[in-house]
Amino acid sequence: MSEKLKPAKLLVIASKAGRVTKRYPYDEPLLSPDFRGKITIDENLCIGCGACVNACPPNALQLMKDKDTVVLRYFVGRCIFCWRCVDVCPVGAIKGLREFELATNDISDLYVHVVHKKAKCEKCEGEGATQRMLYYVVQKSPIVEEYLNECPDCRRKSFIDSVVKRRTGGVSE
């Protein structure tokens, strides 16, 4: 083909390619099997440990604490769909989905809240971790059971007391 006529070859290419535009949303979207979309948190599994919060790069996951509760909040508006949280969750409570259509006219759709009860300390009425997390820890290493119902401060105190007792043979001066 001469140099002059070369550009006309595009007609051949175009007719071979045909129509490539997807008739989305009437057709299936072009998604690969490995696509990362939004995440879902199974509130029955989550123990409120905060590992996902520490890993999440843009702070889409947050732990909010008040007197009796710990709330894990997921705000999809900040999520970058990296699935780091899926990697790090120790109990597999987070799953990645292939969902990507997230537009809504109700802002509450963009939030997910997982509410946890805080464990109350037997001694001082102060609070420690979530109840579920305590159960989880006990399951993993049953030794701590003795102090389980105490907050970290009281736990420390009990420990020191017991050491002191041991040194003085249980007799305090």
Add this chain to the structure above:
Amino acid sequence: MSESSLILKKYMDLANVFNASVTVDGDTIHILAKPEYLPKIADKLFNEFKCVHRTCVATDERPLNGFFSLTHLFTDDSHGFYISLKTYLDGENPKAPSIISVVPAADWCEMEARDLVGVEFEGRESYRLVLPPGWPADAHPLRKDFQYDKRPNILPVGEKVSTNEEASTIPVGPYHPALHEPEYFELYVEGERIVDVKYRGFHVHRGIEKLGESRMTYQQVNFLAERICGICGFEHSTCYALAVEKAAKLDVPERAQYIRSIILEIERLHSHLLWLGVAFHLVGYDAGFMHMWRIREKIMYLSEYLTGSRKTYGINLVGGVRKDINEEKKSKVLETLSTLEKEFKEIVEVAVSVPQVKRRLTGTGVLPKEDAVKLAVEGPVARASGIDRDARRDLPYAAYKHVSFKVPVYTEGDNLARALVRIDEVFESISMIRQLLDQIPKGPIRLEEFEIPPGRIGVQVVEAPRGGDVHFVITGEGKPYRWRVRAPTYNNIPALRVMLRDQPMADAPLTIASIDPCFSCTDRVVVIGKDGVIKKLSLTGGVML
């Protein structure tokens, strides 16, 4: 004596002359000199040893040792060495001699150091580059005593469009007509001819370095680094990860390095196809644009298939990658590549031979070699002006030492040469991915446990589609103490002045686009409302709605 010890001796001798100390750490030569010798040493490095000036970094080291520091980063590309030329500056009143009279390429990075860290440069004219004009003169956001979430009171000031008496002023911007990115050029024209150019950028400086140094962990910064650029994000996250790994001396599994290289080349493919499409669009050849982007879509699908996302792949971590490539994926990649290669060949052959396209590209936007060397331009812009340089070959990282490839070099320095460099590179990338997939070793894809000791330095250059990205890291406690980023467009924009001068006005958009500019990855601070209203965004409490 072996060749590399001869080279090292050359640098040692140079340092001795100026009473500077030298330490060699892997591929990096650290030279620590007194401030007054900086220009002389830099002169030797740049003009005699032909090292490339990549960027400079100012660091507030006062919490560590009471001083500021300034580091000029050079690379000796013909011998594969990094050279860091460091000096300590007074902690009260940091002053350094400017090196731009001997290294013109250092112009912008010196002014950035002045804006962000407050280092004054002697022996040159100073101007504000990065910070907005209304920002107080004594607020330097990259100093350690400046809180990352602090917003100083800004005086709302407007910037005057400069008007030139002799020539008419034509503003191009605040958005590029075709690239949809913030930039602002003032073209001074006489008749149809451009006589001079002014550039004002940094409208979208996002404070990424400060954010990475203040409230992110080593692993989180990977994802932030990936967002520096919407097109060559993976290069940035790889560059960051490699810099940290180099600083901490981590031995990353080979398989991870292969996967990184494969994804890097896939990114180059999509970027070059995108650019070719845009270039055709800019010269009015929309059919070429559509077909280029049609075949580019295959690459986008492929990246999603391999990483989970079309862009911002999110698979890099310090210590390795998060996603493996199995046999099934391997064959799918090879299959896509062979169709792509065929279709791409067909389309470029047609598109480049369209007489109008050819004429618009040939002889326009010429960048002569000496200017290219002086300004230390990067990537295809350098290679189209006869500079034979490619970090993948000269400073091998990831798995590039295991593949063979050609580095296309053209000498014309015009828009056509820049297009041809990219076209040739597409074929090279395809062949590289094939070789990498063929040789990929078995094994783990990331290190499970490692430590990053504080106070170590890592410098890395990664060849992005538009040139070398430079990341410099000083490690800290759990996060980088100093993280400096330089994108290739940072060095390419100053060259536009040369390329646009004495050219017809009509070629300006194409010439500007021919460096494949990425304004957002060059800009890195905070946008301030023009009315001076400072919106409070609570970063710890999430977005307030």
